[in-house]
Amino acid sequence: MSTIVLSGDATVLKDEHVKRMALERGLTRIRLDIEDAARSTEIFNQNNLFSQNFLIDVVDFDDWKKDDQKQLIERIENTTMPVILRSLKTIKGFESLDFSLPKPWERERWIEYVEERLRAHSMSFEKCAAEEIFQMVGPDDLLIEREIEKLACIGEKVTLNLVKEIVFNHSKIQMDELCFAISSADKSSAHKILSKILSHVEPVLILNSLIRYFIDLYKIVVFADKRSSYSWVYIKDLSQRLDVPVVRAAKMMGFVFKGQPPTVNHLQLYDVEKVESILNQLQLLDKELKSSENKTIPIYLFVDSVAQLTGGQN
Template identity: 30%
Template sequence: MPIINLSGNSELKKEEYVKELVSKLNAEYVRVYSDYTDRLEIIKEKVSNIGLFSKKTVVDVVDFEKFKASEKKEILSLLILDDVYLILRTQKKIKGISGEEFKLPNVWEEEKWKNLISEMLKEHGLEVKGEIIDFLFENVGPDEFALYNEIKKLKVFEKNLNLDILKDVIHKYTLSKLDDFCFAISEMKEESFRLLKDVVNDYEPIIIVYTLSSHFISLFRIFAYTKKKTSFSWPEISKLSKELKIPSPKVARFLGFKFKGQKFEPVNHLLIYSEEKLKDIIKRLYFIDRSVKSGGTTEVEILNLIKFIKEC
């Protein structure tokens, strides 16, 4: 089969495309990352060496743009067997290679994001209503993985879905369970061990790892942008939120700001982390993401991450 180029910045759509192709073909699935030392050998062996009674094979090459120029040239000139599908994931289209482009709207293109939410609702068999689309955009935001996860959970309500249900469910999960789990980890609370099992049961592995990665990347951006001190005023938090485009409640909790009537004591993350430690955590999350997508056990991987954060 010819090489298929999946371009654009929508990683979710690329994942869905590959998943559907593997399922449709009942194929063997091989995922290859750009930092594999034997990446070229794996690809060459898989696309040109298949047994008489072997299944069809999908070779999924992630971040093809990060390959060396000589490797790209060699891969693009390979003769692909009929039962092999070679997927090359890139941000920009590869000239002369057919495929699909999956682009996300810019974060400020509200109407395009609402159209995307409408499509997601239809794909999950849910009724498309303007008030539901507006609520999802306002409360979840321009984040394809978060939107996908919230909409998937709404399937249980099907035709009974209304704004009152939405308010309850979206608040309960988006602002409480998964977000609280991320903060329980970054605040090094024992509660994180208890929450882990619930989160693994309620969310797909890819969503959990993506959300954790986003959480620590947001913290790293705040850390790099902000001078370390023991307390912050609300105007400082509001300004930082606008400049970094991170929701103000999240910035407030990262910086240990306590709202009136708040029952728990937030932790000022700037006082318990260093730049190097955050880099190590983000790097570990990158490898956890790879492991989970390759069939690793989510609960074990995240449990080890929690222990690493608490101990280092």
């Protein structure tokens, strides 16, 4: 072995391959990332005398500047040290191993991937539990790995109930971010989040979340005093009276949590008529999703409509 390119987007599988290779060959792994790019020549020179004892692992080759990439390739061609280049694509002139994940929309292949990772951790599991892990986490191998590691610590068979109890619902967080981006008239962010969610969540589930969200907004617009800012005590009391999650209510009302960026006070953005108009649009969207062959375009158009209604330009 001299230089091998690990192509594809499977970060977890690449990590395992490199660690296993270093262990089997008795090599010390030297990790190089973009912060080391400018001094890569120095690093190679320092370790060249002991080249048989080291494995150079370039973890983010795609992110390096073109000049730094060129310089690194030149150093690799003149060294006897084994080198791993991690890249999304193959690199001409080098042996390559493919570590590609399923496409975001390939649900069955992702569930098979979750099952493979559970087996890699020597865990027994119910198939419905693997399906639920993917449903809650989405097509992200790093997040899937972290949640499986949590389950491994429990030391029990992975059941549906255990997943619901232990695994963090990342898809719910994404859905909340989508709803808030839409209601804040941040069309650009909403489109990006929507594109990601649609890769693994059915449109009807997105619609259900939007309906619940804008019903909560309707309650707040109707019953909250119109102010430029609100205290935590006021928000907490109102959320309990209206049965609206307190964090959701706080964000809608422009409350800024410590260390978080400012949020849009929706009571300055909406009145009752505007929210009623949005709820009517959601009713029409429900009918359209049930009758339309393309179920994604109507949701994007809904995002644009809310932005136009509230004067959002992004």
